[in-house]
Amino acid sequence: MEKEKGFDIASISEWGVGSKAPLVIAGPCSVETPEQLDRTVSALVEKGFSVVRGGVWKPRTRPNSFEGVGHIALPWIKDVKEKYGVKFAIEVASPYHVEKALEFGIDVLWLGARTTVNPFAVQDIADSLKGVDVPVLVKNPVNPDLALWIGALERIHQAGIRKIGAIHRGFSNFNDQVYRNSPTWQIPLELKTKIPNLPIINDPSHICGRRDLLSSVAQMAMDLNFEGLIVESHIDPDKAWSDASQQITPEVLGGMIAGLHIREVSVENPVFQSQLDTIREHIDQVDRELLEVLSRRIRLVEKAGEYKKLNNVAIFQMERWKTVFESRPEWGRSLQLEEGFVKEMFQLIHTESIKKQEEIMESKIEGAEKLEKPQ
Numbered sequence: 001m002e003k004e005k006g007f008d009i010a011s012i013s014e015w016g017v018g019s020k021a022p023l024v025i026a027g028p029c030s031v032e033t034p035e036q037l038d039r040t041v042s043a044l045v046e047k048g049f050s051v052v053r054g055g056v057w058k059p060r061t062r063p064n065s066f067e068g069v070g071h072i073a074l075p076w077i078k079d080v081k082e083k084y085g086v087k088f089a090i091e092v093a094s095p096y097h098v099e100k101a102l103e104f105g106i107d108v109l110w111l112g113a114r115t116t117v118n119p120f121a122v123q124d125i126a127d128s129l130k131g132v133d134v135p136v137l138v139k140n141p142v143n144p145d146l147a148l149w150i151g152a153l154e155r156i157h158q159a160g161i162r163k164i165g166a167i168h169r170g171f172s173n174f175n176d177q178v179y180r181n182s183p184t185w186q187i188p189l190e191l192k193t194k195i196p197n198l199p200i201i202n203d204p205s206h207i208c209g210r211r212d213l214l215s216s217v218a219q220m221a222m223d224l225n226f227e228g229l230i231v232e233s234h235i236d237p238d239k240a241w242s243d244a245s246q247q248i249t250p251e252v253l254g255g256m257i258a259g260l261h262i263r264e265v266s267v268e269n270p271v272f273q274s275q276l277d278t279i280r281e282h283i284d285q286v287d288r289e290l291l292e293v294l295s296r297r298i299r300l301v302e303k304a305g306e307y308k309k310l311n312n313v314a315i316f317q318m319e320r321w322k323t324v325f326e327s328r329p330e331w332g333r334s335l336q337l338e339e340g341f342v343k344e345m346f347q348l349i350h351t352e353s354i355k356k357q358e359e360i361m362e363s364k365i366e367g368a369e370k371l372e373k374p375q
């Protein structure tokens, strides 16, 4: 995969938010009242958290939902920062938000998923950040579009922001039965591959939309070596004014973070390394075989395409495709392969079959004349 060039990025240890790894940013979805903020921050500090989040201006999908208390929350935030010595992160969606946040000494800014999708809005914010030395995090866009995410990061970075990171909050979906926003892990992993030194922070709260899944998503992020977590935590989650079902108390959050297994990127252990190298050699061998088998299948599909052309038969054969699509996951099950994985793989394979046969139909494929027309 090609790396993006020209990103000069500071590591989290240079952000001025402490050097504990992973970085945990925790706090209420929305700042509601001075009392709610004070009680939540006090409980978070007691559990060892020192970087707090809290929504001031809340972009909501539907009108008439609670849209945040607005700039009146900023003096309350300034008070808890002074009282508890915490750092504070908020979302900004316009140059006005940036100006106000900086005026009140906010330590970390983030762009929300609905802002990232809009290059005009991102550019306006980037322009307002010129000459400012504050960490800025960019959430993934609501749609699974890596280029759009990278584009927003580039705009912020080109404004001179070196303390830059990404937040993976999942992607909108039509009918994901499990997640509020599908994690689609391959997208943040591809981002990491393209911009290796970009810190990525996982947001299990917005991915899950419910409390019971938070720790499994947070653990997955740690297994994939994400640099941090941003988690919604409220002193009285059931009474939260927004996103009540995904917030947890600072106490529960403390337990969740303590229970995470933090993985090393690699270890200086020659035995481990040589064992992993052996396994990787086997994987290389199997991947070759896999590609050889796939190539054999495609050659057969091409042959079928040539016969279809000769006999003026349509490419898409619904009955046959149904049989293939229903039988393969069953074959896979007996080989301990996940049904969803097999289905997705065969969908891809079928798309390639159709593409290949289209090419044959459109062109005068050499050799087609040599085929005998079946009787």
Ligand SMILES: O=C(O)C(=O)C[C@]1(C(=O)O)C=C[C@@H](O)C=C1
Pocket: 301, 304, 305, 315, 316, 317, 318, 320, 321, 324, 349, 350, 353, 354
């Ligand atoms: O069976 C065929 O007619 C094929 O061309 C093969 C194949 C496949 O890839 O399995 C491809 C296209 C059809 O829609 C059905 C099946």
